[in-house]
Amino acid sequence: MIVAVAVGPKGIGSMADGRALPAYFHRLSVRAQRTWLKSDSIDHFELLPDAATLSLAAALINALPRGAPALIERSAQSLADRICELMAVSTVRVEVRGVRPHNTHGELHGIFYPRGSSGRPGPPLIILWMRTAQRHDVVKPRTFVRTLMHELGHYLDYALLRLDDSFHTTGFFRRESFLVRIVSPNRAASA
């Protein structure tokens, strides 16, 4: 799908459907703008949930309250592996850590490194934190699953959609919600 950017005097800064472009869009290179627009134009993946995916998601949701990092990491990895397998892309490593890092802007839920972390260059890596910054509570299972789908969305931007970069476009957040829906059978039924 092609999304046209209006460039006439009245239309600067908005897309053909009237939505505003973020201010940073105009600071991107032409190539990066094309990547951004492509990201924004895709709202789902060609993916059907199956019993195995749903049971792996249920296993992760059950593992969270028990608070065992190794089990949570294994469960998150298995779910990521399954989704990658369904998408026919190579898998991405998922690492689960304890208390979320935080600063005045808030706390970090997860992060995706396309080429390994800065201290450890290598294959793509997702890091998820399983405890809140202030109270050190285990993160709510649905929040944790959404964070995993968010970071997986970044990975799929590169591995599946072959984008040069992974932007937080509206399309990106729709894809994240799509992934959350397909691994949440109850929500899918009520949506």
Ligand SMILES: [Zn+2]
């Ligand atoms: Zn993100």
